[in-house]
Amino acid sequence: MNRKDFIILDQKIYDRPLVYFDNAATTQKPEIVINAMSDYYRTINSNIHRGVHYLSQRATDQFEIARQRVRAFINAANNHEIIFTRGTTEAINLVASSFGKAFLCAGDEVIITEMEHHANIVPWQMICEERGAKVKALSFDSRGVLEAEKLESLITEKTKIVSIAHISNALGTINPIKQIIEIAHRHDIPVMVDGAQAISHAKVDVQELDCDFYCFSGHKMYGPMGIGVLYGKEKWLDKMPPYQGGGEMIKKVTIEKTTYADLPFKFEAGTPAVGDAIGLEKAIEYMENIGIEKIANHEEELLQYGVAKMQELGGIDFVGTAPDKTAIISFNFKGIHPYDAGVIIDRMGVAVRTGHHCAQPVMDHFGIPGTIRASFALYNEKWEIDMLIEALKKVKMMFG
Numbered sequence: 001m002n003r004k005d006f007i008i009l010d011q012k013i014y015d016r017p018l019v020y021f022d023n024a025a026t027t028q029k030p031e032i033v034i035n036a037m038s039d040y041y042r043t044i045n046s047n048i049h050r051g052v053h054y055l056s057q058r059a060t061d062q063f064e065i066a067r068q069r070v071r072a073f074i075n076a077a078n079n080h081e082i083i084f085t086r087g088t089t090e091a092i093n094l095v096a097s098s099f100g101k102a103f104l105c106a107g108d109e110v111i112i113t114e115m116e117h118h119a120n121i122v123p124w125q126m127i128c129e130e131r132g133a134k135v136k137a138l139s140f141d142s143r144g145v146l147e148a149e150k151l152e153s154l155i156t157e158k159t160k161i162v163s164i165a166h167i168s169n170a171l172g173t174i175n176p177i178k179q180i181i182e183i184a185h186r187h188d189i190p191v192m193v194d195g196a197q198a199i200s201h202a203k204v205d206v207q208e209l210d211c212d213f214y215c216f217s218g219h220k221m222y223g224p225m226g227i228g229v230l231y232g233k234e235k236w237l238d239k240m241p242p243y244q245g246g247g248e249m250i251k252k253v254t255i256e257k258t259t260y261a262d263l264p265f266k267f268e269a270g271t272p273a274v275g276d277a278i279g280l281e282k283a284i285e286y287m288e289n290i291g292i293e294k295i296a297n298h299e300e301e302l303l304q305y306g307v308a309k310m311q312e313l314g315g316i317d318f319v320g321t322a323p324d325k326t327a328i329i330s331f332n333f334k335g336i337h338p339y340d341a342g343v344i345i346d347r348m349g350v351a352v353r354t355g356h357h358c359a360q361p362v363m364d365h366f367g368i369p370g371t372i373r374a375s376f377a378l379y380n381e382k383w384e385i386d387m388l389i390e391a392l393k394k395v396k397m398m399f400g
């Protein structure tokens with residue numbers, strides 16, 4: 001589907017057509033995104049918000065149009081609840097640091113899950129250490145299904161926030177975030193959702209979910225690296241101190257004291273990634289033109305096809321077999337280190353990721369060093385899975 005829009009895929013590596021299955025790490029960018037960014041630098045590049053000159057005003061308009069597009073895409077109530085960040089990691093660091101300073105005290109607790117990406121573990125550990133608070137984690141079962149029913153018993157009067165991945169990057173599990181949010185809200189606890197793996201595979205409606213924070217990265221949704229989004233409910237963002245200080249985020253500065261700008265600028269210190277925001281806007285337009293549901297159905301078909309072919313091949317341990325999962329296949333060959341397998345798969349022209357996928361607690365849970373991960377995107381096709389299977393046969397032959 002739409003493979004031709006992604007010029008990078010039209011190349012041979014090791015004399016074989018490139019098969020790109022590392023989409024959970026980053027997706028490729030369609031021409032419309034690359035062109036929008038180069039057009040920006042060719043025609044209107046300028047610093048924004050501060051200038052009265054023509055280019056600055058055009059660049060500012062485009063940047064704010066991008067914010068508006070993001071707002072509509074996730075159905076946030078207000079443009080000022082959309083904060084541009086460098087990516088998911090920065091968004092979570094922003095909330096951990098800023099929410100933490102405003103609301104976390106000694107003895108308080110933050111609940112995450114055992115299947116988080118390190119980006120949704122380490123920032124919480126850092127702020128908890130600083131504030132004398134504690135991180136607790138919700139467990140998952142042998143299939144990689146979150147034990148959501150245990151959340152209630154983890155919550156205490158000390159719990160201040162729950163932060164959870166919408167979709168696990170290591171397992172592919174789609175978490176029941178609506179249920180998690182409902183449980184947390186019954187106890188007046190806000191919920192942050194790490195949407196890095198969900199945003200390009202599922203329709204996200206932050207008002208319908210009623211999440212308090214939601215974040216994602218542009219580069220995992222056919223947009224550029226260096227731009228991401230933090231959605232936050234105004235009622236929380238208003239009460240949180242700025243994350244960074246500098247230009248753009250102020251109302252008035254004297255040597256003695258600074259008053260801060262209104263949302264969203266309070267959280268956007270310094271020159272933002274204007275060209276990247278414009279690229280992200282185009283990526284959203286691109287996905288919307290195809291239709292998120294169509295993308296999800298296509299990826300689901302690839303997932304079913306890939307799993308069936310691998311089962312046929314045999315000798316494979318699947319890591320993450322939740323009934324509700326996205327187009328990520330994490331697996332190991334019995335008795336073969338994932339890294340050794342990865343080298344051979346690469347030589348067959350297939351890009352997969354091997355390792356712990358920045359989710360070491362997941363690997364510890366299964367007692368494995370890592371997995372091989374094939375993750376699919378809208379431009380992948382079944383013949384590419386056949387090439388992966390061919391590569392897997394070679395791994396079996398060489399190590400078998």
Ligand code: PLP
Pocket residue numbers: 024025086087088089090117119120165167168169194196197217
């Ligand atoms: N959260 C999840 C679930 C991820 O998969 C990733 C990246 O793989 C991140 C957070 C971090 O994203 P970024 O490196 O774009 O900030």
